[in-house]
Amino acid sequence: YEKRNIALEIPVWDADLCTQCGKCVLVCPHSAIRARAFAEDAAKDAPPSFKHVPAKSKDLPAGTHISYQTAPEDCTGCGDCVEACPIHDKSNVSRRAVNMAAVGPLRDQERENFAFFLTLPEFDRSLIKHGTIPGSMVLDPLFEFSGACAGCGETPYIRLATQLFGDRMLIANATGCSSIYGGNLPSTPYTVNGAGRGPAWSNSLFEDNAEFGLGMRLAADQLMAYAKQLVQEQATDLGGDLAEALVNADQREEAGIVEQRGRVALLREKLATSTHPRAKTLAPVAEWLIRRSVWIIGGDGWAYDIGYGGLDHVLALPYDVNILVLDTEVYSNTGGQTSKATPLGAVAKFSAGGKATAKKDLAKLASDYGHVYVATVAYGAKDVQTLRVFHEAEAYAGPSLIVAYSPCIAHGYDMLYNQRQQELAVKSGHWPLVRFDPRLAETGANPFKLDSAAPSQPIKTFMESETRFAMLARSHPEAAQRFLEQAQRDAEQRFKAYQDMALRQDRPEGEGLAAGGHGVWTPGTQQQFNPGARCGTSPPRPA
Structure with missing residues (x-):
């Protein structure tokens, strides 16, 4: 309390x-x-x-x-x-x-x-x-009343995830703002619904959070596989129809999970009176027949920098994890140091003269794998697209990456205008909204979708509205002008590149696919990845 x-x-x-x-x-x-x-x-x-x-x-x-x-x-x-x-x-x-x-x-x-x-x-x-x-x-939200700053741009994404999937979430949280307001013990903002279900949350180090979350996925999958094995061994005692339904349940959507919970409740009733020698072995793991939604959450300091090696490792694998990057474009929790997510020309600690290099395009890099669902979102600019992305990412039976634009007090404006700045970031071309969905490629469609329109505002309007850019014009005016001009060119080129990717023609029916540069699919060989055929489990580890 x-x-x-x-x-x-x-x-x-x-x-x-x-x-x-x-x-x-x-x-x-x-x-x-x-x-x-x-x-x-x-x-x-x-x-x-x-x-x-x-x-x-x-x-x-x-x-x-x-x-x-x-x-x-x-x-x-x-x-x-x-x-x-x-x-x-x-x-x-x-x-x-x-x-x-x-x-x-x-x-x-x-x-x-x-x-x-x-x-x-x-x-x-x-x-x-x-x-x-x-x-x-x-x-109902299952994330509430955190100690985050007033107007925080990160927490609405976490709350949204808990509203949609919270009763079955396992969360691996990297160190950073989200671990501080997410686990400020003895109180915690994560809670449970009326049935007593809610997110299971744990914090890991900056450098290994992605692997930590992958371990949660592997553990959940192993427990599910073990429970299914025990169900199959006891199929005669349990009833063949129930056993088959428990093992082959489609749990990609919430309705399927609710149905599986009902089956598990019936299973427990049967196990309570069963004389099968393995009944008491199945009872403690029966709950794991219900699919868990694994989320790996952290900021840009983790995802772009210190934990990037682990993040890339997890993305390269075929397992069913959802990665949410709360991108404030700076190390927020430790006082505003530059990260690889910091944009060109922004002033931050260790970049007092403005960051001289461009922001890493994490979404574009991840889409190169071809088997990763990738999207960029900004709820203040396009809320329906944000909601759609969360649904699509969680429903995908492989790795997904959501890069979420997260306004922060370190940007240098009143957080009352959080949503205005998100909209300006999108309209200026600083933050294009994109989706890469491998499921579209399987049907021959273009997997890359551009969800934001061509920039309608100059990048100058966006940069001058935030102190992190505007202060450079006072301390280093020549550098500020140079960065501004380069940022405008970059925004135009970035949108043109994304537009070209989005306008690529769908392949003729029957042709194979190969992963091309920057997430562009080109006709050629067969697609290398096919997510697990059985819902509720991850695909086997590649050789």
Whole structure:
């Protein structure tokens, strides 16, 4: 239990104006504002000031109500939710569907409202569209109230992952900001749902986090294989249909995992009365028949620099791991040192005169393997693309890499404008949004997709809006101008290269594929990698 009470103002929901788009929930760095859908009669004992209205979504059953509620003692007052709100009152354009108000008169009332909000039952996840922002934001977060900075650009990605997959996540977390706010013991921001399920989290060193997470995957796969072997040995006692379903379950999507949980519950009931000599051996490992979602999380200092060798090693293998790189483009936790993710011309520790070399293109390097799902995201610029990427990455039965643009206080602007800066980074060409999906190549389609438009803003607009670039114009004006001109050329060339990759024609049906440079597939030989045919397991280790 840890209530900081640091916000001077908190967001207040205007239920009459709200369209229930969910954007305020998506961008909240601390899960302090959240949505929940429920049957109307569930709120019959609600406090008088508790707000709830009929759900506008036609995807939800008739009679469903929805509430957007703030945790007043956990909110940091960053204001990002208000900035994200797209709805304006036509009679007063400064007023939105979420507005900041002084916390003093509201604290006691909203504390009671939030306490009641938490008693509402979690809505049936099978009735919610997980692929939409309004739908996915009704899902309960299993990462909440961390000690991250107000307006943090990293934490919304982690919270999103827990909303979608948290009840089955195994997380290997590299040292850095995400390990500090992720494991600031004795409290922890990772939590469980009503069924007691939540992410299992552990922190490793800077240099070996990718291998640490790979070990989690290998252990989970080995335990699953062992459990399946025991099920097959006891198939006659358990019932052939149940045994076959347990062993061959399709668990790539959540519906399949829910079904497998039901089978495992039935299996345990049978094992409790079984006289088979191996029944007591199977019982402790039966839970591992349910597929785990393994996530390897860390910052750019880990992924681009100190842990890059291990990261590359894991990407080169065919195992089913999801790698999330929270790219702040600098060593944030240790005070703002330059990393290989730091862009050209940015001022940081050890680059007082501006970084003289370009940012490493981690996504492009990873796509060279051909068998890795790769994407770059920025939730403040294109939230639907971010949501789609998380779903696609987790559903892919091989290694995936998500490189997430993460605004940071080290960039030198008010974090209230976190989302504005993400959008500017994309529109200027500094951060193109791309996806590389090997599954498309298997069907003969181009696996590379460019999800952002051609730059519509000069890179100068982006760089001058952040102190990490702008300060160089005062200390080293000639170098600043040189870097600015080079950055503009780089942005144009980078987009042109990506555009060429995205416009490559799909191969004629029947032709083989070979991995070409920078993730471009060219006709020729057969594809070298085919993810594991059996869902829920990783492919065998290559010879």
